Amino acid sequence: MQTLQTPQKYYDANGYYIFRKLIPDTLIDQLMERYQAEILPSDNYFFRQSSTRWEKNKISESGYCQGSFLNIHDLEKYPEFSEISKKIFCLPEVRAALTQLTESPNHNLMQSMLFDQNTATPAHQDWYYLDSMPNGHMMAGWFALEDIHEEAGRFFVLPKSNHVTVHLNEDEKSSKATYERKLKEYTDAHQDEIYAPALQKGDVLFWNSRTIHGALPTINPQYSRKSLTAHYLPSQYQSGSLYAKVPSEIDYGEYEGMKYRVIPTRQRHFSIKTKLETDFWAYAWDRPYLARPALAVKKVVKKLKGKE
């Protein structure tokens, strides 16, 4: 049980920890009012976490946006909305919780997401996509913006999977679709260990970059699943991912003394060029025969640019 151990001991052993009522309702209400007024009815393109593409909002019959939003802390066209989200992600209570779990005095906000409705996120370990260098120190928080109904498609973790190494072949290392298939096989074989807790408005579940997690299927699409996620890097580490050879170059801004990632143009500024570029990567990423040569070319181009 969480209460019988210190948060850090529990987190290290199980790969997650829940802080109840960490975010005040007033702040969540402010964010959701702006969301309903500006984001949901907008005709603009948004860069999606669910598809890794620029897409317009698609609204469900129940009135929810079906695709999730990536990096809401740095939206070019909605600075006030982004400001409120940063207030939540960088709250002193959130920072204190992070420090309790990692013992690092400071953390950088690296990535954020907003979900209106469940997208049944496939099981994965974050370190495949985003991690600290050296690996295993990045963490993330799942923020409930409402009481999450059991039939909405809850977020889940696989407790103790932070100690699991899933061995991947070359295709699985370079292509998201094959990687997700491998993790699905693993999760299916451990179905009875899945933990999808009931989370109430203001609760935050933190998990480690090695912890296998995802979202259960939606049972009743009449229920929304309003939530945020934020990925945090203890500030003493560099940013990378499990198979990265060198750390990523990151531009940081600062919000009330906390560093946050300034999002690169291709995911922040919509244009035909950024749409085509990101559409190509989304397409290639699902196909190992394209993903591997495309990644090799990208590496060479990066190297040449560095020499300019």
Ligand SMILES: O=C(O)CCC(=O)C(=O)O
């Ligand atoms: O909320 C979800 O459905 C999944 C979020 C997630 O997997 C992540 O932020 O890494």
